[in-house]
Amino acid sequence: MQRSSCIFCRIADGDLPANRVHEDDEIVAFHDLSPQAPTHILVIPRRHIVSAEELTGDDAALAGRLLLVAGGLARSEGIAEGGYRLVTNVGTDGGQSVPHLHLHLLGGRAMGWPPG
Numbered sequence: 001m002q003r004s005s006c007i008f009c010r011i012a013d014g015d016l017p018a019n020r021v022h023e024d025d026e027i028v029a030f031h032d033l034s035p036q037a038p039t040h041i042l043v044i045p046r047r048h049i050v051s052a053e054e055l056t057g058d059d060a061a062l063a064g065r066l067l068l069v070a071g072g073l074a075r076s077e078g079i080a081e082g083g084y085r086l087v088t089n090v091g092t093d094g095g096q097s098v099p100h101l102h103l104h105l106l107g108g109r110a111m112g113w114p115p116g
């Protein structure tokens with residue numbers, strides 16, 4: 001897939017607007033357009049990776065950093081104390097609608113289980 005046809009690549013590249021809350025050389029985080037909780041942030045790698053299913057051993061450090069950035073945002077957004085949920089949907093049955101790896105950071109309300 002070309003970067004120009006992936007909406008999250010375009011957000012990472014600054015070609016599409018987003019309400020950014022973090023960026024570094026590998027990772028960008030921004031508010032979800034359609035929030036499902038009072039805090040709903042997406043944490044993405046700049047590199048186009050379709051989903052967690054595509055990660056390899058070479059991506060171990062990046063995968064770890066995605067979790068660390070999400071945890072840092074949970075603290076800076078004030079939801080860490082109450083608790084929060086990290087979700088990554090994979091493929092059709094996983095409910096993934098954007099084929100670029102992303103962690104959903106959800107918090108600010110109690111979450112139900114099991115997820116729908």
Ligand code: AMP
Nearest residue numbers: 007018031032033034089095096097098
């Ligand atoms: P998923 O269904 O797990 O692939 O999640 C994709 C998420 O991306 C959904 O929660 C959408 O609301 C969100 N989304 C789609 N387009 C944008 C956008 N341009 N800016 C911010 N969030 C978006």
